[in-house]
Amino acid sequence: MTGLGLVTAAGTGVAANWARVKAAEPTAATDPRLAGLLVDIACPVTGFDPDRELGRRTAWRLDRYVQLALVAAREALRDSGLDPQAWDGARVGVVLGNALGGTTTYETQIRNLIQDGPDQVSPMLVPMAAINMVSGQVAMDCGARGPNLVTATACASGTTAIGTARDLLRSGACDVVITGGTEASLTPAIVSAFARMGALSRHTGDPAGASRPFDAGRDGFVIAEGAGVLVLERLTDARARGARVRACLSGYGASADAYHATAPDPEGTGAQQAIVAALADAGIGPDEIDHVNAHGTSTPLNDVIEARVLNRVLGWRAAVTSTKGVTGHCLGAAGAIEAAYTVLAIETGLVPPTANLDSLDAAIDIDVVSKTPREMCIEAAMSNSFGFGGQNAVLVFTKA
Incomplete structure (x- = not known):
C-alpha cells in the first residue's frame, strides 16, 4: 500500500483526518439540508469546494460522490509517487466501492420531473447518478485503462473493493490498482428511509455525542459522507521503484450471513467466517492481531454481535477501536476510510480512541480503546466491514 487519500467530515486530506481521529473529536452536527426530517443530524464534509478542488468545468458534471472520490484519488496518487504521465495505463486498474450511487443528482432530477415536466430532466442524470461512473471518472482523470469496476456490498463496499483490487494484483491482471470507496447520500429520501428503519441515532439534541460505538447509551448510527482511496502495488514492484510502502495488505476474507436483509446474524457466524478467512489468507494466527478497527456502527445489535465474534476469535489481546464515533457511518465508503x-x-x-465511549456496554467483552490514544507496536491489524444483505468483508494489514 503506497498511497492514501481521504475526504471525510474529519477533513480533506490524510493529515487533517488523522489529527481529528486521534483527538476523538466528533464531527456530527445538525445539517440544514435535513431540516424538517425525522433525523436532522449528519457528518457532512464541510469546507469542500468542488470548483476549487477540481475546476468548475469538471465539477459541474459530477455527482458529489464522484467529486469526493476524485479528490481522494488525486491525493492517493500524489502520495504514492506514481506518475500517470509515465505509467502504462493498460496495467492500472480502478476498483471502488459504493452503495447508493448519485442520490443527490437522482433526487434533484426526480423533483424536476414531478414539478416541471420531462423536458426539464437533465440529460446528465444517468452519467451522473449511475453507480459505475465513479470508477470510470477516476480512470479518465488519470489514464487508468486496466480493469475498471465498482463493488456494491452495502456498508462493506469499500472493503470488498480493496480485497478485489488485491486479487487483481495477485492474478497478474494489473501492476497498480487505485481502490477504496465513496459515498455522498445525505439526501432527504435516503436519510428519511434510514430513520424510518430505526437505524439512525435520535440524539438530535446532542449531535456531537450521538455516535457512540460500544457505549451502553448508543441508539443508532449517524449517517455520513466521505471517500477513502488507496494505491496498491505488488511489494516487489513498489520496492523496485523505491516507493514508500506504508503497509502491506496481507489478508482478505468475505462471506454472507444468508440470514436477513438488514439485521445481522445474531450468532455472528458470517462475520466470524470472514475474519477467519482473512487470517488464513494472511497466514497469521488470531494471537498475532494487535489492533482491530471495528465496524462499530453505534447500533444496538451490531456492536454486541461484533464484540462477541471478536472475543471468540481474538480474545482480549487486540486493542479495538471504532472511528465512526468521529466520522459517523459513511456507508459504502466506510470500509475504505x-x-x-x-x-x-x-x-x-x-x-x-473510540469517541463518545463513556460507559462500555456490559455485554461487550473486548478491549475497546477510549478517552486517549494508545501507543503500542502494531505488527498486524484488522479492519472489519459488515453490510445490509449480510455481506461481510475483512482486511488484514501488516507492517511493511
Missing part, C-alpha cells in the same frame, strides 16, 4: 485509518495506526504505532 477505516482501512486507511488502520494503515495509519500501524505506521504511527497509535490506536485512536
Whole structure:
C-alpha cells in the first residue's frame, strides 16, 4: 500500500483526518439540508469546494460522490509517487466501492420531473447518478485503462473493493490498482428511509455525542459522507521503484450471513467466517492481531454481535477501536476510510480512541480503546466491514 487519500467530515486530506481521529473529536452536527426530517443530524464534509478542488468545468458534471472520490484519488496518487504521465495505463486498474450511487443528482432530477415536466430532466442524470461512473471518472482523470469496476456490498463496499483490487494484483491482471470507496447520500429520501428503519441515532439534541460505538447509551448510527482511496502495488514492484510502502495488505476474507436483509446474524457466524478467512489468507494466527478497527456502527445489535465474534476469535489481546464515533457511518465508503485509518495506526504505532465511549456496554467483552490514544507496536491489524444483505468483508494489514 503506497498511497492514501481521504475526504471525510474529519477533513480533506490524510493529515487533517488523522489529527481529528486521534483527538476523538466528533464531527456530527445538525445539517440544514435535513431540516424538517425525522433525523436532522449528519457528518457532512464541510469546507469542500468542488470548483476549487477540481475546476468548475469538471465539477459541474459530477455527482458529489464522484467529486469526493476524485479528490481522494488525486491525493492517493500524489502520495504514492506514481506518475500517470509515465505509467502504462493498460496495467492500472480502478476498483471502488459504493452503495447508493448519485442520490443527490437522482433526487434533484426526480423533483424536476414531478414539478416541471420531462423536458426539464437533465440529460446528465444517468452519467451522473449511475453507480459505475465513479470508477470510470477516476480512470479518465488519470489514464487508468486496466480493469475498471465498482463493488456494491452495502456498508462493506469499500472493503470488498480493496480485497478485489488485491486479487487483481495477485492474478497478474494489473501492476497498480487505485481502490477504496465513496459515498455522498445525505439526501432527504435516503436519510428519511434510514430513520424510518430505526437505524439512525435520535440524539438530535446532542449531535456531537450521538455516535457512540460500544457505549451502553448508543441508539443508532449517524449517517455520513466521505471517500477513502488507496494505491496498491505488488511489494516487489513498489520496492523496485523505491516507493514508500506504508503497509502491506496481507489478508482478505468475505462471506454472507444468508440470514436477513438488514439485521445481522445474531450468532455472528458470517462475520466470524470472514475474519477467519482473512487470517488464513494472511497466514497469521488470531494471537498475532494487535489492533482491530471495528465496524462499530453505534447500533444496538451490531456492536454486541461484533464484540462477541471478536472475543471468540481474538480474545482480549487486540486493542479495538471504532472511528465512526468521529466520522459517523459513511456507508459504502466506510470500509475504505477505516482501512486507511488502520494503515495509519500501524505506521504511527497509535490506536485512536473510540469517541463518545463513556460507559462500555456490559455485554461487550473486548478491549475497546477510549478517552486517549494508545501507543503500542502494531505488527498486524484488522479492519472489519459488515453490510445490509449480510455481506461481510475483512482486511488484514501488516507492517511493511
